[in-house]
Amino acid sequence: xxxxxxxxxxxxxxxxxxxxxxxxxxxxxxxxxxxxxxxxxxxxxxxxxxxxxxxxxxxxxxxxxxxxxxxxxxxxxxxxxxxxxxxxxxxxxxx
Numbered sequence: 001x002x003x004x005x006x007x008x009x010x011x012x013x014x015x016x017x018x019x020x021x022x023x024x025x026x027x028x029x030x031x032x033x034x035x036x037x038x039x040x041x042x043x044x045x046x047x048x049x050x051x052x053x054x055x056x057x058x059x060x061x062x063x064x065x066x067x068x069x070x071x072x073x074x075x076x077x078x079x080x081x082x083x084x085x086x087x088x089x090x091x092x093x094x095x
Contacts, residue, residue: 025065028053032069036076043076 011022035044035052044052049070053062064070071080 028062028064029066029069032064032066032073036069036072039076040072041076041078043072043074043079046074049073 007022010016011026031053032049035049049064050062052073053064064073068080071083075083
Protein backbone atom coordinates (compact mmCIF):
# COMPACT_ATOMS: atom_id res chain seq x y z
CA UNK A 1 0.00 0.00 0.00
CA UNK A 2 2.81 2.41 0.88
CA UNK A 3 4.44 2.16 -2.54
CA UNK A 4 1.15 2.90 -4.29
CA UNK A 5 0.45 5.92 -2.07
CA UNK A 6 3.98 7.22 -2.64
CA UNK A 7 3.55 6.78 -6.39
CA UNK A 8 0.22 8.62 -6.28
CA UNK A 9 1.68 11.55 -4.34
CA UNK A 10 4.67 11.70 -6.69
CA UNK A 11 2.30 11.71 -9.65
CA UNK A 12 0.20 14.54 -8.23
CA UNK A 13 3.29 16.63 -7.59
CA UNK A 14 5.17 15.93 -10.82
CA UNK A 15 2.45 14.83 -13.25
CA UNK A 16 4.37 11.62 -14.05
CA UNK A 17 2.84 8.41 -12.73
CA UNK A 18 4.78 5.20 -12.27
CA UNK A 19 1.74 2.96 -12.53
CA UNK A 20 -1.25 3.06 -14.90
CA UNK A 21 -3.87 2.84 -12.14
CA UNK A 22 -2.63 6.09 -10.59
CA UNK A 23 -2.95 7.81 -13.96
CA UNK A 24 -6.52 6.53 -14.28
CA UNK A 25 -7.42 7.70 -10.77
CA UNK A 26 -5.99 11.13 -11.54
CA UNK A 27 -8.07 11.34 -14.74
CA UNK A 28 -11.22 10.34 -12.85
CA UNK A 29 -10.64 12.87 -10.08
CA UNK A 30 -9.92 15.62 -12.61
CA UNK A 31 -13.06 14.71 -14.55
CA UNK A 32 -15.04 14.69 -11.29
CA UNK A 33 -13.94 18.24 -10.48
CA UNK A 34 -14.91 19.33 -14.00
CA UNK A 35 -18.39 17.89 -13.44
CA UNK A 36 -18.59 19.48 -9.99
CA UNK A 37 -17.70 22.89 -11.42
CA UNK A 38 -20.66 22.66 -13.82
CA UNK A 39 -23.23 22.06 -11.02
CA UNK A 40 -21.50 22.95 -7.76
CA UNK A 41 -24.53 23.59 -5.55
CA UNK A 42 -26.86 20.66 -6.12
CA UNK A 43 -24.83 18.15 -8.12
CA UNK A 44 -26.24 15.69 -10.62
CA UNK A 45 -27.99 13.21 -8.32
CA UNK A 46 -26.91 10.09 -6.49
CA UNK A 47 -24.74 7.56 -8.32
CA UNK A 48 -24.48 9.69 -11.44
CA UNK A 49 -20.69 9.88 -11.62
CA UNK A 50 -20.72 6.32 -12.94
CA UNK A 51 -23.17 7.26 -15.68
CA UNK A 52 -21.45 10.55 -16.51
CA UNK A 53 -18.01 8.91 -16.72
CA UNK A 54 -19.37 6.36 -19.17
CA UNK A 55 -20.28 9.13 -21.59
CA UNK A 56 -17.22 11.28 -20.95
CA UNK A 57 -14.27 8.94 -20.36
CA UNK A 58 -13.51 6.29 -22.97
CA UNK A 59 -17.05 4.92 -22.91
CA UNK A 60 -16.61 2.92 -19.70
CA UNK A 61 -18.68 3.60 -16.60
CA UNK A 62 -16.39 3.95 -13.59
CA UNK A 63 -16.76 5.23 -10.07
CA UNK A 64 -14.60 8.18 -9.01
CA UNK A 65 -12.12 6.24 -6.85
CA UNK A 66 -12.46 9.15 -4.42
CA UNK A 67 -15.35 9.41 -1.98
CA UNK A 68 -15.18 13.19 -1.72
CA UNK A 69 -15.28 13.71 -5.48
CA UNK A 70 -18.08 11.18 -5.84
CA UNK A 71 -20.10 12.97 -3.14
CA UNK A 72 -19.47 16.44 -4.62
CA UNK A 73 -20.53 15.34 -8.11
CA UNK A 74 -23.59 13.48 -6.82
CA UNK A 75 -24.94 15.95 -4.29
CA UNK A 76 -23.00 19.19 -4.71
CA UNK A 77 -21.94 21.47 -1.88
CA UNK A 78 -25.32 21.34 -0.14
CA UNK A 79 -25.48 17.56 -0.03
CA UNK A 80 -21.85 17.24 1.02
CA UNK A 81 -22.35 19.68 3.90
CA UNK A 82 -25.54 17.88 4.93
CA UNK A 83 -23.76 14.52 4.81
CA UNK A 84 -20.83 15.65 6.96
CA UNK A 85 -23.08 17.57 9.37
CA UNK A 86 -24.32 14.19 10.56
CA UNK A 87 -20.76 13.17 11.50
CA UNK A 88 -20.03 16.50 13.17
CA UNK A 89 -23.22 16.18 15.21
CA UNK A 90 -22.26 12.63 16.22
CA UNK A 91 -18.74 13.70 17.26
CA UNK A 92 -20.17 16.59 19.27
CA UNK A 93 -22.59 14.24 21.05
CA UNK A 94 -19.83 11.74 21.82
CA UNK A 95 -17.53 14.44 23.08
